Amino acid sequence: MKxxxxxxxxxxxxxxxxxxxxxxASALSGALAVALTSMVYNxxxxxxxxxxxxxxxxxxxxxNLEECNNLNEKMLLVMNRDKExxxxxxxxxxxxxxxxEDKKIRKEVIEKCTKEAMNxxxxxxxxxxxxxxxxxxxxxxxNKNLISDAAVACIMLGACIExxxxxxxxxxxxxxxxxxKGDIRKVLDDLKFMNNKxxxxxxxxxxSTINKE
Numbered sequence: 228m229k230x231x232x233x234x235x236x237x238x239x240x241x242x243x244x245x246x247x248x249x250x251x252a253s254a255l256s257g258a259l260a261v262a263l264t265s266m267v268y269n270x271x272x273x274x275x276x277x278x279x280x281x282x283x284x285x286x287x288x289x290x291n292l293e294e295c296n297n298l299n300e301k302m303l304l305v306m307n308r309d310k311e312x313x314x315x316x317x318x319x320x321x322x323x324x325x326x327x328e329d330k331k332i333r334k335e336v337i338e339k340c341t342k343e344a345m346n347x348x349x350x351x352x353x354x355x356x357x358x359x360x361x362x363x364x365x366x367x368x369x370n371k372n373l374i375s376d377a378a379v380a381c382i383m384l385g386a387c388i389e390x391x392x393x394x395x396x397x398x399x400x401x402x403x404x405x406x407x408k409g410d411i412r413k414v415l416d417d418l419k420f421m422n423n424k425x426x427x428x429x430x431x432x433x434x435s436t437i438n439k440e
Contacts, residue, residue: 250309257387258302263380265295345398352391359425378433
């Protein structure tokens with residue numbers, strides 16, 4: 228899907244096809260957050276604000292920019308992977324139920340596919356959470372003319388994480404492994420807390436900068 232034009236992707240997303248769906252939209256939100264952050268850096272390097280930074284911050288900015296380039300590609304790949312695991316899960320429900328052995332195999336395959344479908348958005352949420360530090364740096368040390376873009380990047384990343392958590396929960400509900408379910412729910416609670424904390428901190432900073440008299 229990463230090579231699709233925006234119009235084509237939107238058309239497919241709005242069609243009666245079950246995939247791509249919310250998972251791909253989540254990953255796209257994350258990719259947009261990363262791309263906006265990258266734009267902030269690219270319009271900072273070589274400018275006065277960049278030249279005034281000390282060497283450590285200049286190096287950190289360039290490292291963060293490279294992280295943006297790598298993560299953007301990963302986000303786009305997640306869009307494809309989410310579609311793949313969803314279709315695999317749907318196909319698992321089509322397996323034969325004629326004999327007890329068939330039912331046993333079908334049940335095991337469904338459980339395995341459900342865990343895989345759950346893991347894709349879960350890992351996306353975890354990876355995305357780490358990117359808040361990158362956005363925070365861009366907002367603080369990047370070109371101040373682009374502070375609103377850093378704020379939008381923060382909002383888009385939050386949307387990616389929140390929707391990834393929902394996509395994790397919807398699959399978690401069908402998993403029979405009770406111990407795993409308990410562990411994942413704890414992880415999700417932590418992700419929800421951290422997402423709200425980091426997003427609020429960055430937006431408070433960007434809003435105070437934008438509205439500074």
